[in-house]
Amino acid sequence: MASRPPSASGKTRRYDRRSGEAQGWRRLYKTAAWTRTRLAQLSAEPLCRLCKAEGRITSATVCDHIDPKLKEDPATFFDGPFQSLCDEAPYRCHSSRKQRIEALGYEPGCTTTGRPIDPGHPWNRPRPA
Numbered sequence: 001m002a003s004r005p006p007s008a009s010g011k012t013r014r015y016d017r018r019s020g021e022a023q024g025w026r027r028l029y030k031t032a033a034w035t036r037t038r039l040a041q042l043s044a045e046p047l048c049r050l051c052k053a054e055g056r057i058t059s060a061t062v063c064d065h066i067d068p069k070l071k072e073d074p075a076t077f078f079d080g081p082f083q084s085l086c087d088e089a090p091y092r093c094h095s096s097r098k099q100r101i102e103a104l105g106y107e108p109g110c111t112t113t114g115r116p117i118d119p120g121h122p123w124n125r126p127r128p129a
């Protein structure tokens with residue numbers, strides 16, 4: 001079993017496994033500017049956008065960068081565009097659905113015919129001529 005190296009005080013510490021670059025932009029979430037941006041977004045759009053698209057009325061608690069690439073650059077971090085998402089059970093649109101979409105590169109799920117619902121899914125891309 002892997003063990004963590006002890007800190008100077010002799011106690012084990014919890015390490016952040018994210019890259020230095022990711023730790024850099026994640027720090028921006030703790031700024032007063034982000035608190036203002038988040039509150040403005042949630043005031044303008046108080047309901048979860050993904051739940052609303054599926055006919056559910058759910059309060060949003062997360063201000064989400066629609067394009068995840070924009071949050072990685074401090075120059076565009078506060079610019080948006082943003083969407084409001086929920087992050088509480090049972091739907092957890094931000095932590096389960098949106099982050100899975102970001103990891104896969106497309107939205108999982110299919111129609112009743114078995115065709116993937118996301119137009120960006122590899123099955124829905126045009127075939128080479």
Ligand SMILES: [Zn+2]
Nearest residue numbers: 048051086093
């Ligand atoms: Zn939701």
